[in-house]
Amino acid sequence: MQEWLEAADGKAEVLRYLKEQVPQIFCLKKESSPQEEEELMQTRLIHPLECFLFGEDPEEGLEKLKHGCSSSQLCGRVFKEGETVYSCDCAIDPTCVLCMDCFQDSVHKSHRYKMHASSGGGFCDCGDVEAWKIGPCCSKHDPGAPAAMVTDECDLEPELYERAEKLFRILLRYVTDFLVWEESFELSAELQPRKDNAYYCVLYNDEHHSYDHVIYTLQRSVNCDPAEAQIHTALIDKEQGRRAVKRGTLRSCQQARDLIRSNSQHISQQPLRVEILHTTVMAHQTFALRLGSWFQKIISYSGFRQAFCQVALEPDTDRDHLCLISRLMLHDAVMYKARKVIHELILCSMLMETDFKRLFAVEFTKHYKQLQKDFINDDHERSISITALSVQIFTVPTL
Structure with a gap:
């Protein structure tokens, strides 16, 4: 969008736009159909971001890229x-x-x-x-x-590469901040909502409690009927890795959280993992996950892939010089099923570019001891772990 290109602080402009649009599309009081949600996301979020990226109609920009590609x-x-x-x-x-x-x-x-x-x-x-x-x-x-x-071997024009770096820097930080979110965090000034003090009580998947235990706990804690409790449990386990089981005021959600923890602890030595998230935070997390899939599509072109890798591996002066990809790796064990998207993003970015693969291997090895400790303590599906990427690194002779 033109105003983003001309703004002195492009990051603030993009975040202000996301602040207005994202909560209007995701995590509304009345759930929209997946198709309607997808259409709204494409027209009101993805399309403007791609217009900013290409500096023109995205379809025309992609067509020019395809014509400028050589074989890989x-x-x-x-x-x-x-x-x-x-x-x-x-x-x-x-x-x-x-x-x-x-x-x-x-x-x-x-x-x-x-x-x-x-x-x-x-x-x-x-x-x-x-x-x-x-x-x-x-x-x-x-x-x-x-x-x-x-x-996909494409050399981007300098202006396009510069815009890609700028946009990827904003969006990858946004994705990282929300996917490693903790209950105690607060929204940045640019994303603070003007109103809406509604919250979600969010239940996460674990491997300690059976289906029946979770269904029983939900029935006792949030007053849902057996069918509703069963739907919540199935979606948490099979698809999402977490689910909002109650929406309301902060106080009512805290009461539900405490009941879930106490009721589940009677069944198992460990209580269910449950957190309170503001509806706006939940909305931004939902969009952050969708952006992970969008990144995979965009970086199928090598010029964009190189810009993405450059941004992902930059030391962050605000976060103990940890690069964004390292932050994501170090939170892998607590990232519910969002981590599958991050793993796929790493596979189709860093591991597809020889120079960046080496730099990523250094970061991975630097944190390998901590990643293995987290893997041992992880109570989720063991097959979905960042440590599985070791086979893509430690079996490569030149690395």
Whole structure:
């Protein structure tokens, strides 16, 4: 948006806009349908941000990028849980795998291979010369093949790269601040709501309490019927990792929190994890998570990916010189299921750029001892942990 480009303090302008728009779309008193929420987010949040990024209509800007791209050797497809992947005797180690499309177009199709379901948290190694003894590239990713795909090696114009860095710096800080949010934190001045003193009592997933225990606790603590308690429990466990189980004043939410803790502690030695969040905070957290997915789409173009990596690895003078990606890693164990989005974002950014992969490996190794301690104490799904990225770093010879 033009006023953001011309503003002396672009960060303040963007945050002021998010302050007005985000609470109007997410976490309203009456829940909107997912489709309506998505449409509002695209038109009132994502589209203006992309207009600022490109300095023109986003569709025209993306079309120009596509025409300016050259072929890339790396596939880098991030695997979803349960997706079929292929390994071969030609791999440098057992962790090197191919996606189905690359496997079908590779020499490994005629070799001794194995197929299995991915547990998620990895990506296709097609094009990585350090991953394969022979045939590192399928026909689509072989830079010497006449039919090689046109993908993402794009040099951005200096003005576009500068705008990307500026916007990514604002948004990645925003995402980080809200995803590592703690109950005691307060909103920054730019995001303080003008009114609305409503709060949520938010229940988080854990591995200590059974379905029946959580349903029983909710029925006794927040006066919901069995069907409603069952829906809350299922969504917390299977999809979101947390859920608002009550909306009201600060006092009423605190009472609900105390009841949930006391009722669940009678069942298990550990009470359920429950926090009080202002509705505005919850709204910003919801959008921050959506921005993680938006980043994945935008940085599929290497010029934007380089700008993102540059910003993510910058030392933050306000936070003990920790870079933003390190802050996210160090909060991994308490980040509920939002961490899956962050893991995928790391896979398709830092680990796809050779120079930044090395810098990320240094940061990861620097915090490795603490990450392992957090992993040991983590009571969530062990398969979803930042420590799983060690296989992408410590098995690479040049690292």
